[in-house]
Amino acid sequence: MSTTNAVEITNVHKHFGRIHALRGLSLNIERGMTYGLLGPNGAGKTTLIRSIMGLVEPDDGQVKVLDTVMPDKDIMGRVGYMTQSIALYEDLTVQQNVAFFAAMYGLEDDHAQAIREVLDLIDLADRADSRVRELSGGMQRRVSLACALVHRPDVVVLDEPTVGVDPQLRVQFWDHFHRLNAQGVTLIVSSHVMDEAERCDRLGFVRHGTLLAEGSASELLERAGTPTLEEAFLKYAEQGPTQ
Ligand SMILES: Nc1ncnc2c1ncn2[C@@H]1O[C@H](COP(=O)(O)OP(=O)(O)O)[C@@H](O)[C@H]1O
Ligand SMILES: [Mg+2]
Numbered sequence: 001m002s003t004t005n006a007v008e009i010t011n012v013h014k015h016f017g018r019i020h021a022l023r024g025l026s027l028n029i030e031r032g033m034t035y036g037l038l039g040p041n042g043a044g045k046t047t048l049i050r051s052i053m054g055l056v057e058p059d060d061g062q063v064k065v066l067d068t069v070m071p072d073k074d075i076m077g078r079v080g081y082m083t084q085s086i087a088l089y090e091d092l093t094v095q096q097n098v099a100f101f102a103a104m105y106g107l108e109d110d111h112a113q114a115i116r117e118v119l120d121l122i123d124l125a126d127r128a129d130s131r132v133r134e135l136s137g138g139m140q141r142r143v144s145l146a147c148a149l150v151h152r153p154d155v156v157v158l159d160e161p162t163v164g165v166d167p168q169l170r171v172q173f174w175d176h177f178h179r180l181n182a183q184g185v186t187l188i189v190s191s192h193v194m195d196e197a198e199r200c201d202r203l204g205f206v207r208h209g210t211l212l213a214e215g216s217a218s219e220l221l222e223r224a225g226t227p228t229l230e231e232a233f234l235k236y237a238e239q240g241p242t243q
Pocket of ligand 1: 021040041043046
């Protein structure tokens with residue numbers, strides 16, 4: 001049965017040797033929203049994101065994306081992933097990198113048109129023929145974003161997308177994320193800082209592989225009775241996981 005959820009995570013556990021990275025985490029993300037996964041380094045955000053992408057197979061529990069149990073390679077064309085560390089071919093040009101991802105995601109339409117659009121979006125159309133190694137770090141992050149969006153996915157997962165991105169570009173990224181939401185696209189964005197939390201429709205506080213609390217920024221503040229999200233996080237952390 002089709003649901004209004006883009007992502008359904010049910011009691012997911014993942015171990016790496018003795019590290020218990022995800023500890024029975026459950027979470028639903030509705031279609032068309034921006035969901036922020038917030039938590040310190042080592043909380044399990046990237047592992048959770050990789051399980052949403054089907055790149056990490058849970059030891060227990062289930063991850064469903066667009067009503068499909070992951071991992072499932074047939075769904076790759078409908079999801080986009082911007083990794084935490086830049087994963088581009090440095091010796092290839094911007095255009096060639098984006099074309100590679102378009103092909104990998106199985107884009108069937110006119111690649112040239114889709115690539116032009118996405119390069120315009122990240123404001124790098126004039127650098128299409130530059131090798132990635134010649135670009136600044138911020139520009140490389142923009143190319144990574146282009147690679148995640150070129151096939152017009154329904155669900156986009158962005159792992160710390162605005163780290164190292166200057167303030168003006170951040171505003172542009174967020175404007176675009178909200179435009180995508182308006183088109184029904186679901187965004188999942190992770191961060192270890194609270195700066196951008198209020199731009200998300202809903203937040204999940206993650207620590208030690210568990211979900212501490214979730215809700216809108218204002219709900220989380222109200223329930224914690226704290227003036228800032230940082231303090232709210234600490235309060236929920238003291239109380240321990242809800243699950
Ligand atoms: N491939 C891996 N092999 C071993 N340990 C891993 C691997 N991926 C993540 N971990 C461990 O799992 C925990 C959660 O990591 P991660 O999901 O990257 O957290 P975050 O993204 O929130 O910083 C950490 O202790 C990390 O060292
Ligand atoms: Mg991470």
